[in-house]
Amino acid sequence: MADLQDDLHPGTEAAGLDDLPASSAAEVFPPEPYAPVSDPGDEPLTRAHAVLAAHPVADGYNGLAGALRHLPWYDLELGESAVDTDVPRLRAGHVGALFWSLHLPDAVDADRAVGATLExxxxxxTVVRAHPEGLRLAHDAGxxxxxxxxxxxxxxxxxxGATAIGDCLGILRSLHALGLRVLTLTGARWASEAGLTRFGEEVVREMNRLGVIADLSGASVETVRRTFAVSKAPALCTRSAARALRPHPANLPDDLLVELGAAGGLCMVPLTAEQTGPTVRDVADHLDHVRSVAGPLSVGLSGTYDAGTAHPLELGDASCYPRLIAELLRRGWxxxxxxxxxxxxxxxxLRGAAFTARAAQLRRQPSTATIADLDG
Structure with a gap:
C-alpha cells in the first residue's frame, strides 16, 4: 500500500478568527454573485443543461470505490456498464465533484475497520491515478x-464510518493526512443512540482542528444535537431526506432540519427510491421541503449511486441529474x-471547515486524549 505514503494535504483556506460559530458560516462565506446563464424561454431540460454547465453537481455520496472491488477489470474513462458511475456519465450529468464513500460492509468487524478503511x-x-483525464483527487474547495x-x-x-478511527485520535489524524475529509458519527461506542460521550465530543473538536467534516446521516437525535453544540464547523447529512414526506430512519424530522439550517449545516437529499420515493417528482418534493424548512443554503444532492440501492425512475445513473434540475425549474426554482x-x-x-481548522490550529495543539481518559 505504497500509495498511502503520499504527501500531506493541508487546507489552503485563510483564517484568523477565534471561536467561529458554525451558524456564522454563511456570513463569512456568502453566496457568490450569480448571473443567469440560460434564457427563461428555453425548455426546462435545455435550461437545466445550461445551469449545470456553469454550476455542476457536487455529489454528496458515491459508493463506486466499494463496487469496483468486485470487478476484475474496468475502464471508467471509456465507460463501464457494470456500475452506475463512470467518466462519460459523470460528464453527461454535469458532475463536477463527488464524495467517494469509505463505508465498510456490515460484515467487517470493528477490529478490522481501520485496515479496511486504509485499503x-x-x-x-489507485483508481484516480489510473483515470487522469477524467478524475482528480481533491481535499478542499480550492x-x-x-x-x-x-x-x-x-x-x-x-x-x-466512525469505527475507521479505532477509538484513537492519532488514527483520525493519520486518515486525514491520507485524504479523509468526512467522518460519519454513528456506530461507535462514543457516538451511539445515547449521543456523544466525552471522548466523542473530543473527536468532534479534533475533527474541527483538522478540517474533517462531520456526517450525521443515521446518527441519533442526541448525537446530532450535541454535535451542533460542540462543533464550530458546519456538518453534513450526506444521505438524508425529509421524514415528514417519507418515514425512513435516516431522514430528518422538521425540527432537526430547522436546527441543521440554523447551524449552517447541509442536508444532502439522496436519489434513492427507499428514502425519497420512486419518481423524479418525489425527489423534487423532498428538495422543496428541505429548502423550505432548513433554508436554501442548507440543501444539496446525494446521488448514492453504486451503493447497492434502487433509484427513482428517470434517475438511474450519474448522467441523469439534468432531468432532476429540469423538474425543479418547472416548479419555479x-x-x-x-x-x-x-x-x-x-x-x-468545505470552505467553512477549512476556515475553522486554520483558526483552531492557532490556539489548539493535537489532542492527546484517549477514550480511557475521558470515558473510563
Whole structure:
C-alpha cells in the first residue's frame, strides 16, 4: 500500500478568527454573485443543461470505490456498464465533484475497520491515478474548483464510518493526512443512540482542528444535537431526506432540519427510491421541503449511486441529474437557488471547515486524549 505514503494535504483556506460559530458560516462565506446563464424561454431540460454547465453537481455520496472491488477489470474513462458511475456519465450529468464513500460492509468487524478503511483509501488513489483525464483527487474547495476548471471530476475521500478511527485520535489524524475529509458519527461506542460521550465530543473538536467534516446521516437525535453544540464547523447529512414526506430512519424530522439550517449545516437529499420515493417528482418534493424548512443554503444532492440501492425512475445513473434540475425549474426554482443546490452549498461547507481548522490550529495543539481518559 505504497500509495498511502503520499504527501500531506493541508487546507489552503485563510483564517484568523477565534471561536467561529458554525451558524456564522454563511456570513463569512456568502453566496457568490450569480448571473443567469440560460434564457427563461428555453425548455426546462435545455435550461437545466445550461445551469449545470456553469454550476455542476457536487455529489454528496458515491459508493463506486466499494463496487469496483468486485470487478476484475474496468475502464471508467471509456465507460463501464457494470456500475452506475463512470467518466462519460459523470460528464453527461454535469458532475463536477463527488464524495467517494469509505463505508465498510456490515460484515467487517470493528477490529478490522481501520485496515479496511486504509485499503479503501488506497483503492481510491489507485483508481484516480489510473483515470487522469477524467478524475482528480481533491481535499478542499480550492482543489475541487481547480479540478473542475481543468475538465476533471474532483474526488473527495469520505465519508468513512466512525469505527475507521479505532477509538484513537492519532488514527483520525493519520486518515486525514491520507485524504479523509468526512467522518460519519454513528456506530461507535462514543457516538451511539445515547449521543456523544466525552471522548466523542473530543473527536468532534479534533475533527474541527483538522478540517474533517462531520456526517450525521443515521446518527441519533442526541448525537446530532450535541454535535451542533460542540462543533464550530458546519456538518453534513450526506444521505438524508425529509421524514415528514417519507418515514425512513435516516431522514430528518422538521425540527432537526430547522436546527441543521440554523447551524449552517447541509442536508444532502439522496436519489434513492427507499428514502425519497420512486419518481423524479418525489425527489423534487423532498428538495422543496428541505429548502423550505432548513433554508436554501442548507440543501444539496446525494446521488448514492453504486451503493447497492434502487433509484427513482428517470434517475438511474450519474448522467441523469439534468432531468432532476429540469423538474425543479418547472416548479419555479430560481437559477440562483439551483446553483447553490448543485455546487455552492457544498463549497460553502468545505470552505467553512477549512476556515475553522486554520483558526483552531492557532490556539489548539493535537489532542492527546484517549477514550480511557475521558470515558473510563
Amino acid at each position: 479503501q483509501l488506497d483503492l481510491i488513489k 482543489e475541487a474548483i481547480d479540478a473542475r476548471n481543468c475538465g476533471r471530476v474532483a474526488v473527495l475521500p469520505g465519508p468513512a 430560481d437559477e440562483a437557488d439551483v446553483a447553490m443546490l448543485t455546487w455552492g452549498n457544498v463549497q460553502r461547507v
